[in-house]
């Protein structure tokens with residue numbers, strides 16, 4: 001079982017590294033992060049903070065864009081191109097196929113985030129700014145967030161078209177990032193029953209806000225990777241939440257895919 | 264003699280819901296047949312008959328609306344059965360960023376074959392299907408021609424040295440030489456003791472190599488059995504070609520007429536006999552008979568232009 005999942009994952013990864021579109025996306029990401037250098041230069045004294053915040057923002061933005069764009073097409077493309085017709089008749093279970101595709105995608109994202117991070121570190125080094133553990137923790141959190149978004153994209157793609165899945169996933173991302181604000185709005189509702197139902201339903205949404213901590217409000221304080229910042233135990237808790245959410249989304253996706261006609 | 268049944272389909276049925284209105288298309292209706300060990304079984308039918316739909320149900324790609332199918336005695340889809348079979352999809356398309364060698368390697372991995380074994384089998388199979396040239400092996404599949412993809416499709420269906428080979432239109436997209444090569448390959452597979460089930464709408468392919476056939480039209484099974492039992496041995500007519508004064512003419516003699524007498528008369532009239540051919544029922548006649556008899560059904564009505572072109 002593991003061997004087959006790994007084989008499909010490695011093939012998915014190979015598809016990504018032979019894909020020119022992803023290279024150009026990566027190129028623009030690097031460009032954006034590099035422009036952080038220029039902006040950092042302009043803001044005297046604060047250059048390290050600006051570089052780090054812009055750099056992390058760029059990594060998160062491109063990571064999420066790639067996750068949505070590739071995630072919704074991950075399985076759809078196999079059906080559309082009919083490559084699945086020669087794969088499913090091999091001795092594999094459908095869940096192994098879905099997990100393999102997902103694994104390959106996660107590997108691809110890990111490599112892309114690593115490349116973007118390397119660029120950020122290089123710029124920080126050029127600026128003579130310190131590369132703190134806080135930056136590394138922020139990058140780990142971004143990676144987990146991107147994995148969650150990928151799982152959501154795969155879930156939507158198990159029952160809707162890539163375009164709709166992309167729109168839904170983007171919507172989930174925006175809502176997930178602003179979940180605290182959403183919850184605050186809900187508590188202001190006067191209709192008690194509606195308020196409780198809405199409040200309960202926010203539990204189903206992914207809380208993505210907890211993954212993007214640099215440049216956001218944390219416990220009423222503005223956090224940057226220099227001042228108020230999270231420790232490893234926070235990262236661990238958030239990661240367990242994120243990976244658990246992704247696992248649930250994947251299980252539902254696998255259940256939906258397992259009854260679908262591959263035509 | 265008792266036969267080992269390798270594939271059995273029992274009243275397989277598939278209803279597709281088409282488009283926004285969920286319009287029902289009954290692609291396959293109550294199709295039952297058996298494929299026995301060691302035979303070449305032809306699954307014959309015109310475009311849109313439901314051949315591909317039936318084979319996809321056998322492969323677990325789509326789920327039957329009703330009925331059951333078993334391969335090696337196991338209800339489909341079964342991982343144990345899949346280990347022992349190979350499948351060629353219709354108009355196969357593979358990961359186009361891989362080369363032929365890489366694709367076979369990937370497929371071999373899914374069967375849990377070791378690296379050395381995968382390499383050995385890939386080399387042998389590429390050679391066997393005529394893709395042995397160094398250029399063809401290592402070229403990305405997006406540069407393969409249709410016929411090359413078809414050949415690679417057959418190679419990947421054989422990577423696990425299967426006991427049962429299921430091929431959906433194995434000869435499509437091939438030139439006459441290619442078709443013959445594939446026919447020979449199918450015969451070789453049979454000689455190796457493998458069982459072959461393949462679909463086609465080309466009569467001559469079936470006539471030349473199949474032990475038994477099933478004929479599907481409009482989603483229904485019309486007939487199945489050994490070819491010589493499906494074809495009536497009776498004489499349809501005798502075709503006589505005569506020549507008189509440099510002019511050729513062909514005459515069809517009904518079966519009840521005396522051919523000797525007719526020839527004697529022709530010779531007496533100063534004509535030359537060029538050819539005398541007795542015509543028995545061919546598969547084509549049977550096919551036309553089956554298609555013409557009864558309603559053609561939902562299948563043909565929803566025939567797509569893509570299929571009509573093939």
Ligand SMILES: Nc1ncnc2c1ncn2[C@@H]1O[C@H](COP(=O)(O)OP(=O)(O)OP(=O)(O)O)[C@@H](O)[C@H]1O
Nearest residue numbers: 263279290309310311312313314315316562565570
């Ligand atoms: N996914 C689908 N949705 C709706 N109808 C379908 C679907 N797949 C097949 N059909 C219909 O089912 C019928 C049988 O199609 P199928 O592809 O099985 O025919 P076939 O015998 O393989 O034909 P060909 O020789 O052209 O390959 C056709 O009328 C086709 O339009």
Ligand SMILES: [Mg+2]
Nearest residue numbers: 314315316353
């Ligand atoms: Mg077909």
